[in-house]
Amino acid sequence: xxxxxxxxxxxxxxxxxxxxxxxxxxxxxxxxxxxxxxxxxxxxxxxxxxxxxxxxxxxxxxxxxxxxxxxxxxxxxxxxxxxxxxxxxxxxxxxxxxxxxxxxxxxxxxxxxxxxxxxxxxxxxxxxxxxxxxxxxxxxxxxxxxxxxxxxxxxxxxxxxxxxxxxxxxxxxxxxxxxxxxxxxxxxxxxxxxxxxxxxxxxxxxxxxxxxxxxxxxxxxxxxxxxxxxxxxxxxxxxxxxxxxxxxxxxxxxxxxxxxxxxxxxxxxxxxxxxxxxxxxxxxxxxxxxxxxxxxxxxxxxxxxxxxxxxxxxxxxxxxxxxxx
Amino acid sequence: xxxxxxxxxxxxxxxxxxxxxxxxxxxxxxxxxxxxxxxxxxxxxxxxxxxxxxxxxxxxxxxxxxxxxxxxxxxxxxxxxxxxxxxxxxxxxxxxxxxxxxxxxxxxxxxxxxxxxxxxxxxxxxxxxxxxxxxxxxxxxxxxxxxxxxxxxxxxxxxxxxxxxxxxxx
Ligand SMILES: Cc1cc2nc3c(=O)[nH]c(=O)nc-3n(C[C@H](O)[C@H](O)[C@H](O)COP(=O)(O)OP(=O)(O)OC[C@H]3O[C@@H](n4cnc5c(N)ncnc54)[C@H](O)[C@@H]3O)c2cc1C
Ligand code: FES
Ligand code: FES
Numbered sequence: 001x002x003x004x005x006x007x008x009x010x011x012x013x014x015x016x017x018x019x020x021x022x023x024x025x026x027x028x029x030x031x032x033x034x035x036x037x038x039x040x041x042x043x044x045x046x047x048x049x050x051x052x053x054x055x056x057x058x059x060x061x062x063x064x065x066x067x068x069x070x071x072x073x074x075x076x077x078x079x080x081x082x083x084x085x086x087x088x089x090x091x092x093x094x095x096x097x098x099x100x101x102x103x104x105x106x107x108x109x110x111x112x113x114x115x116x117x118x119x120x121x122x123x124x125x126x127x128x129x130x131x132x133x134x135x136x137x138x139x140x141x142x143x144x145x146x147x148x149x150x151x152x153x154x155x156x157x158x159x160x161x162x163x164x165x166x167x168x169x170x171x172x173x174x175x176x177x178x179x180x181x182x183x184x185x186x187x188x189x190x191x192x193x194x195x196x197x198x199x200x201x202x203x204x205x206x207x208x209x210x211x212x213x214x215x216x217x218x219x220x221x222x223x224x225x226x227x228x229x230x231x232x233x234x235x236x237x238x239x240x241x242x243x244x245x246x247x248x249x250x251x252x253x254x255x256x257x258x259x260x261x262x263x264x265x266x267x268x269x270x271x272x273x274x275x276x277x278x279x280x281x282x283x284x285x286x287x288x289x290x291x292x293x294x295x296x297x298x299x300x301x302x303x304x305x306x307x308x309x310x311x312x313x314x315x316x317x318x319x320x321x322x323x324x325x
Numbered sequence: 326x327x328x329x330x331x332x333x334x335x336x337x338x339x340x341x342x343x344x345x346x347x348x349x350x351x352x353x354x355x356x357x358x359x360x361x362x363x364x365x366x367x368x369x370x371x372x373x374x375x376x377x378x379x380x381x382x383x384x385x386x387x388x389x390x391x392x393x394x395x396x397x398x399x400x401x402x403x404x405x406x407x408x409x410x411x412x413x414x415x416x417x418x419x420x421x422x423x424x425x426x427x428x429x430x431x432x433x434x435x436x437x438x439x440x441x442x443x444x445x446x447x448x449x450x451x452x453x454x455x456x457x458x459x460x461x462x463x464x465x466x467x468x469x470x471x472x473x474x475x476x477x478x479x480x481x482x483x484x485x486x487x488x489x490x491x492x493x494x495x
Pocket of ligand 3: 426427428429430431432433463464465466467468
């Protein structure tokens with residue numbers, strides 16, 4: 001039996017209690033569904049001395065419509081709860097379609113939106129047993145001093161592997177972060193850093209409380225995922241996109257965001273080539289090629305990096321064609 | 326609840342209340358198998374990848390290898406031991422035997438729970454819907470065809486028995 005390493009466990013009932021616990025337990029880490037953190041702890045990738053569970057925190061478990069047409073998703077909602085929620089089904093169908101692509105049903109019954117957005121980066125060289133890691137000589141994200149993927153460099157290249165950030169960034173999501181020091185709201189895209197170890201632009205004691213999706217009438221959005229097994233697998237590539245058209249069918253705004261390429265979800269400026277145009281297959285193919293040219297996956301996930309790079313163009317154009325239809 | 330020493334954990338499993346002393350970092354899988362001797366719940370990968378350890382929490386599938394026993398308190402838990410009532414197998418269990426859906430049997434308890442939650446919601450699932458419902462349950466003997474057969478057979482029998490009862494009552 002692979003057991004969890006010992007830790008102290010706190011179960012606050014409110015956000016104030018949760019943020020206060022951080023003041024008392026400096027190296028504490030929050031846990032929501034635990035579907036990412038617990039496997040990582042069992043593999044001894046991380047061993048926090050204390051965990052603060054967000055499961056009982058009421059404020060994180062609501063979904064509300066804002067007066068301005070926005071939708072506020074509580075970070076503590078499970079992926080299944082979000083997928084089944086009437087307001088989400090009516091207003092954000094792309095999210096309802098994307099959620100079943102994440103992990104498996106029992107994991108989605110446990111895993112939360114907040115946990116998905118803060119998912120640890122992944123790599124062939126870190127998501128292994130301690131014995132395996134020790135045998136290859138460890139790596140930067142572990143206790144070693146060299147990256148096994150790009151040994152010449154000084155950074156960790158583990159990739160952003162959550163499925164929802166590319167779609168939610170494309171949809172223009174903002175997030176709220178709360179700590180004892182107060183609350184701040186930032187675009188979701190700014191949460192991420194291109195660094196496999198320090199992959200989040202937030203302090204350890206900041207709790208992601210909600211995701212705010214702006215009013216999105218006339219927005220067509222979607223997410224496509226490359227993985228080896230159809231049943232479930234982390235993405236070897238994820239493409240999220242959101243397009244807006246005017247009444248004449250001219251594209252007014254376009255966002256394409258790639259997941260599982262680098263350590264952060266990558267927003268691709270080449271998508272601007274669609275704006276002001278009526279979308280056609282050749283135009284889309286050109287933009288998809290331009291995006292693939294800028295995407296540089298490394299050899300650290302399933303499939304070869306060369307194949308994943310080719311698939312950037314294929315998946316991007318497949319998704320954009322579907323949305324343009 | 327803040328120390329790493331043992332804490333009192335009260336679980337409701339298959340309608341019975343159990344109280345155990347366990348460390349806060351103990352998973353439900355460990356408690357079920359090692360303290361309550363409910364070994365029908367299997368341990369496979371213990372990392373969330375195989376679903377062999379699946380149990381129902383308030384009727385919904387969850388993984389016991391990634392659930393702390395502490396956090397399973399206050400919920401109705403169902404394990405495979407709680408499925409047959411008074412020694413009578415459910416139509417799904419019966420169909421499972423007849424279809425040869427169990428080979429080594431390791432994935433079977435969780436697979437039966439997964440399929441049962443599907444049948445509870447959808448009395449006439451298509452083969453694709455059955456495959457989607459058990460997508461997270463890995464069978465290392467790869468007997469998926471027989472498993473889907475068994476769920477289909479059980480669904481058919483359950484529908485027929487409902488039709489029968491309606492006919493008798495009208
Ligand atoms: C076998 C397997 C397959 C999986 N496949 C996929 C997949 O294909 N795609 C995918 O996207 N995910 C996948 N996952 C991961 C996971 O199931 C989901 O991403 C889930 O939504 C994670 O949420 P959680 O609540 O369980 O996270 P947790 O494990 O609780 O937390 C994950 C991280 O986020 C932090 N965190 C959690 N909540 C907050 C918060 N509110 N504020 C700040 N920080 C927070 C934690 O400290 C931790 O570092 C898989 C997991 C497993 C075990
Ligand atoms: S033992 Fe829990 S998922 Fe494999
Ligand atoms: S019957 Fe052997 S694992 Fe499924």
